[in-house]
Amino acid sequence: xxxxxxxxxxxxxxxxxxxxxxxxxxxxxxxxxxxxxxxxxxxxxxxxxxxxxxxxxxxxxxxxxxxxxxxxxxxxxxxxxxxxxxxxxxxxxxxxxxxxxxxxxxxxxxxxxxxxxxxxxxxxxx
Numbered sequence: 859x860x861x862x863x864x865x866x867x868x869x870x871x872x873x874x875x876x877x878x879x880x881x882x883x884x885x886x887x888x889x890x891x892x893x894x895x896x897x898x899x900x901x902x903x904x905x906x907x908x909x910x911x912x913x914x915x916x917x918x919x920x921x922x923x924x925x926x927x928x929x930x931x932x933x934x935x936x937x938x939x940x941x942x943x944x945x946x947x948x949x950x951x952x953x954x955x956x957x958x959x960x961x962x963x964x965x966x967x968x969x970x971x972x973x974x975x976x977x978x979x980x981x982x983x984x
Contacts, residue, residue: 864933871938878937885930890923 871878887894900923907916 864936867933868936868940870936872941882934882937885934889927889930 871882883894887896890896890900900919904916904919907913907919
């Protein structure tokens, strides 16, 4: 996908679910939705502005958040709410697969440790 035309994003959530979910998480963080980092940053900024008596600045920031949310929804809506029948499920790009492949051995080891720990816990016989 080598276009910055939002119409090209139609059905991206179905065709490339990992890529679409990463983009969605980034946009939701920028918009300030919890539990993402952007939410924590916005809480600190709003709190500091209000504590300093700069209510007008907090209002300007709130208007800015609302305006940016409009643009983020314009990107997210075609990705998930419009279906593109002509776009089949595709393989994720290698760049999107690498982090999962790197962390997969750790996840397998962690699951084995949990299973081993569950086997070693004696059951209470009451």
